[in-house]
Amino acid sequence: MFLHRLRLTHFRNYRQLDLAFETPWTLLQGSNAQGKTNLLEAIFMLATSKAIHATQEREIVGWQAQEEPIPYSRVSGDVQIDGRHLELEIILTPREDGLNYTKQIKINGAPKRAMDMVGLLRAVLFLPEDIKLVDGGPTERRRYLDIALCQIDRSYCQALSSFQRILLQRNNLLKRLREQEVSPAAPAVDAQLAFWDEKLAQQGARVMARRHNFLLELEAIASERHAMLSSDRERLALHYLPSFNPGLLSEQEFTLWRQGLLTEAPRRRLDEEQVQAAYLQKLAMRRARELTAGATLYGPHRDDLRILVNDRDLRIYGSRGQQRSAALSLKLAEVRVMAQVGGSAPLLLLDDVMSELDAERRAMLLAAVEDAPQVIVTTTDWEDFTPEFRRRARCFRVCSGIVEAVNSE
Ligand SMILES: Nc1ncnc2c1ncn2[C@@H]1O[C@H](COP(=O)(O)OP(=O)(O)OP(=O)(O)O)[C@@H](O)[C@H]1O
Ligand SMILES: [Mg+2]
Incomplete structure (x- = not known):
């Protein structure tokens, strides 16, 4: 897997960029606010179809694009994947409201769905704020799982996107029913909800089983990495915390597990049918509660992941150093799992983390960098890298959205 060329038009502070990557290691140096993170964000977007730092697509359209008759933004990459050459392309064009943008995906010039592109170019992005994975909220951890799994497993990506669509519709229905103050026992309510419950449980179970099983693989590798970082003093564990009992534990054990009072649970794989049955049962049992809330209270959108060291929750008890090590171990494990599952190792994008x-x-x-087929690293300071690293890497300077080759020695 190799990204040979990146082209940007009106992507954040890049008016126009055409950059060729000729060596496995690329080092980009620049002062603050010159476009280092933006460049990695563009590459990561080709891998995931989403802009990691943007909440809305229009944020990534370069401000200078407003000078164009029709403002737009374009990211394209020539990539080599398992011997095939592909051109991946993302184009944003304004909608009629003039505020939002439409995202178009093309592969070799042909229009495709985002889902068709995700997972072709695989990449893992390391950011200074990765520690949020450990000390942040559950949304951060779910996002981490989704970004990793979508690149690894197309069927996961499909299930997740179906789940999100169904969830939205089911929530709208619950809200409507709440406003109408209907009784949960009314037959019409029963029929309507049963229809959505079935769909929700089917896709939700697929997402949950995959997350659970992925975490088992990730835990094995991450704990190895973490043991090395802590000279064997610290045992890292990952606990999947779903919003209802998917069926591996008794209800009593599951309650203890959610509260962090059961640390030695069996590490068994979950199967989809098992989760689906448990999910349907939960929805049936809690229907009145969901009608009162006007929202879906159970499912993968409420999942969390607990990260522990020596049986203690790192989010609560970990020192900054421990949290940072755990985040790094998780990311490195993700790189390894991706390589094992997909056959080819992902690109590493390191944003000023050294x-x-x-x-x-x-x-x-x-050491992970040595194993990767391609590594693109940014830094503000050349001195963060040894002369040997700088000799082996192709070096560039980033300045106000312009990238120039330099000799860093
Ligand atoms: N849509 C946009 N259009 C134009 N410029 C933008 C847009 N979005 C962000 N920028 C600008 O891009 C500049 C570079 O941002 P970037 O985060 O890539 O810097 P950086 O080189 O990583 O800096 P640091 O070393 O501080 O992390 C910022 O000054 C920001 O204001
Ligand atoms: Mg930056």
């Missing part, structure tokens, strides 16, 4: 790390963690990250 300066945050101590010598040991740096060494661990650099």
Whole structure:
């Protein structure tokens, strides 16, 4: 897997960029606010179809695009995947309201769905704020799981997107029923909800089983990495915390598990049918409660993941250093799982992370870099990298959205 060329038009502060990657290692240096993160965001967008730092698509359209007759933004990459050459392309064009943008995806010039592109170019992005994975809210952790799994497994991506659509419709129905103050026992309510429950449980179970099983694989590798980082003093564990009991534990055990009081649960795989049955049962049992809330209270949209060291929740008890190590171990494990599952290792995109790390963690990250087919790294300071690294890498300077090759030695 290799990204040979990246072209940007009106992508954030890049008016126009055409950059060729000729060596496995690329090092981009620049002062603050010059476009280093933006460049990695563009590459990561080709892998995931989403702009990691934007809540709305229009945020990534370059301000200078307003000078065009029709403002637009374009990211395209020439990539080589398993011997095939592909051109991946994302184009944003304004909608009639003039505020929002339409995202068009093309592969070799032909229009495709976002889902068809995700997972072709695989990448793992390391950011200084990765620690949020450990000390942030559940949304961060769900996002992390989704970004990783969507690249690994197309059927996951399909199930997740169907689930989200169904959830929206089911929530609208619940809200309407709440406004009408209908009785949960009314036959019409029963029929309407039963229809959506079935669909929700089917797609939701697929998402939940996949997350659970992925976490088992991830835990095995991440805990190995974390043991190395802590000279075997710390045992890292990952606990999947769904919003209802998917069926591996008794109800009593599951309650203890949710509260963090059961640390040694069996590490068994979950199957979809099992989760689906448990999900349907939960929805049937809690129908009155959901009607009162006017929202779907159970499912993968309420999932969380607990990260523990020596049986203690790192979000609550971890030191900053421990949290940082755990986030790094998780990301490195993701790289490994991606390589194992997909057959080819992902690109590594490292955004100014070296300066945050101590010598040991740096060494661990650099070992992963050695194994990756392509690594693109940004830094504000050349000195964060050894002369040897700088010799092996192709070096560029980023300045106000312009990228120039330099000799860094
Ligand atoms: N849509 C946009 N159009 C034009 N410029 C933008 C747009 N979005 C962000 N920018 C600008 O891009 C500049 C570069 O941002 P970026 O985050 O890539 O910097 P950086 O080189 O990573 O800096 P740092 O070292 O501080 O992380 C910022 O000054 C920001 O204001
Ligand atoms: Mg940056």
